[in-house]
Amino acid sequence: MNQGNNKLTTSWGAPVGDNQNSMTAGSRGPTLIQDVHLLDKLAHFNRERVPERVVHAKGAGAHGYFEVTADVSSYTKASFLSGVGKRTPMFARFSTVAGESGSADSVRDPRGFALKFYTEEGNYDLVGNNTPVFFIRDAIKFPDFIHTQKRHPATHLKNPTAVWDFWSLSPESLHQVTILMSDRGIPATFRHMHGFSSHTFKWVNHEGNAVWVKYHFKTEQGISNLTEEVGTRLAGENPDHHTEDLFNAIKNGDFPAWKLYVQIMPLEDADTYRFDPFDVTKVWSQKDYPLIEVGRMVLDRNPDNYFAEVEQATFSPGTLVPGIEVSPDKMLQGRLFAYADAHRYRVGANHQALPVNRPRNEVNHYQRDGQMRFDHNGGGSVYYEPNSYGGPTESPDSKPAAYPVSGLAASVAYDEHDHYTQPGDLYRLMSEEERTRLIQNIVGAMAPVEKDEIKLRQIGHFYKADPEYGRRVAEGLGLAVPPQL
Known part of the structure; x- marks a missing residue:
C-alpha cells in the first residue's frame, strides 16, 4: 500500500465519499441497494475468514x-x-x-x-x-483418529472416552502416547x-x-x-x-x-x-x-x-x-x-500463487483459470502440451528415481507388529521423576473415561511395554492389572 496516499478508496480503487454513513432514502428511510460501497464492505467482511485448517488450526x-x-x-x-x-x-x-x-x-x-x-x-x-x-501408520485411519480429538457431536465437548477408546484399539499409538504424556x-x-x-x-x-x-x-x-x-x-x-x-x-x-x-x-x-x-x-x-x-x-x-x-x-x-x-x-x-x-x-x-507460497524462481506450467486467479494467468501464451510453439517441456533428468515394487494389489497391513519394544525402551530411559510425572499425566487424562473396559485395555498396552508402566497406571486409576497379563 502507498502510505503517502491517504485517500480512502473502494476495493476497485475509486475514492470513497462517505465511510461513516450508509446511503438511505432520507434521514429515516431504508438503506439503498445502490450504496455499492456499503455492499462491498459487508460482502467482503462476510468472507474475511477462510475455513480454518481441519488440523493445525492454531x-x-x-x-x-x-x-x-x-x-x-x-x-x-x-x-x-x-x-x-x-x-x-x-x-x-x-x-x-x-x-x-x-x-x-x-x-x-x-x-x-x-x-x-x-x-x-x-x-x-x-x-x-x-x-x-x-x-498411526496408515492414512486410512487418520480421519477417525482426528475425529476422536475433536468435539463430541452431541455435547460439543472434548471427549476423553473417544480418545482412549481409539488409542486402546490402536496399539501402534503407544509410542506417541508415551511421548505426548511425558514432560515433552x-x-x-x-x-x-x-x-x-x-x-x-x-x-x-x-x-x-x-x-x-x-x-x-x-x-x-x-x-x-x-x-x-x-x-x-x-x-x-x-x-x-x-x-x-x-x-x-x-x-x-x-x-x-x-x-x-x-x-x-x-x-x-x-x-x-x-x-x-x-x-x-x-x-x-x-x-x-x-x-x-x-x-x-x-x-x-x-x-x-x-x-x-x-x-x-x-x-x-x-x-x-x-x-x-x-x-x-x-x-x-x-x-x-x-x-x-x-x-x-x-x-x-491457486494457493501456490499467493505471495507467501509463490516460488522465488520462475514458474512455467499450463494450469489456467480457477477461482481467485490474480496473476496474469499465462497471458495469451500456449495453454496445452505438447505444442508446436516452444512452450515449456519436461526435464527428464528431474524424474524421480525408480525403485522396485512387487506383490498383489490388496489392503495390506505392515508386516511387523511390535508396538511395545520402543515405548518400553523410552519408559526405561526416563528418570524416576519423569516416570512419576508421566504416570500422573496419563492417570489424569484417563480418569474421565466412561468405561473401565477401555481403561483396562489401555493398561494392557502399557504393561506389555513395561510391567511397571502398566502397574503404576492401574494403581493410579484404582484398577487391577488384568490377570492374563
Missing part, C-alpha cells in the same frame, strides 16, 4: 533462512543443500494439532513443525512435528522444542544413487517444557503464550535457531532392519544410524500480516524438489494427497 509463523554447514552433496542433488555456506530463504509455521484457531497454545498436544524452503528449483516443504513418531507433551515455547520429519524420505544424488533419510532439527535454545499445572494456568491467563513468545523474541533480536541433522540408511538396509524403517510409529536407533550435520535454520523476521503470511501459508509433503523423494511410508503416501487437497479446498486452487 499456529504462529516467521521468516528466516537455512544455511548449509556441512557437505551432503554425495547424498542428494537438491540444489539448496549443494554447498557449505549456501543460504536459502524460508518460512516456518508452528502449531498445535487438535484445537481450533482460538484454542490455547499450552495444551498437551503434538506441535506441527512445517517449513517452506524457497529454493532455485522450486519450493520444498518439510511438514513434520516436534515428535519423531506419530499415533507441553513445550515451554515453540522455540524450545525439536522438530522432526517423522516420515522417512529418499535422497538421490547426481549419479542416481539413493539413500533413505530422516530429518532432526535440534533447537539451539535448549529443550524446555511446561508441567500440566503451568500449562493449564497459562491456557487461562495467556492462551496465545507461544505465539506471543515467538513474535517478541524475533522482534527483540533474539532469533531462534535450530541445527539440522539427518540419519542416513542405505537402501538395502530397509529389507533387514529390525524395525520397518517406513513405519512412522517407530524410530531408527541413532547407534545404528548416527546423526549427520547438514545445516542451520534461523528465524529472523516476523510476518507483516498474519493472515496473508501465516494463515494463507500452505504446506504439503508432496512439494518436493529434485534430489528429495518420498518413501513407501503408508502415512506419508496418504498425506501427499490430503495436504494439497486441503489447501485447494481451504485457500483455493
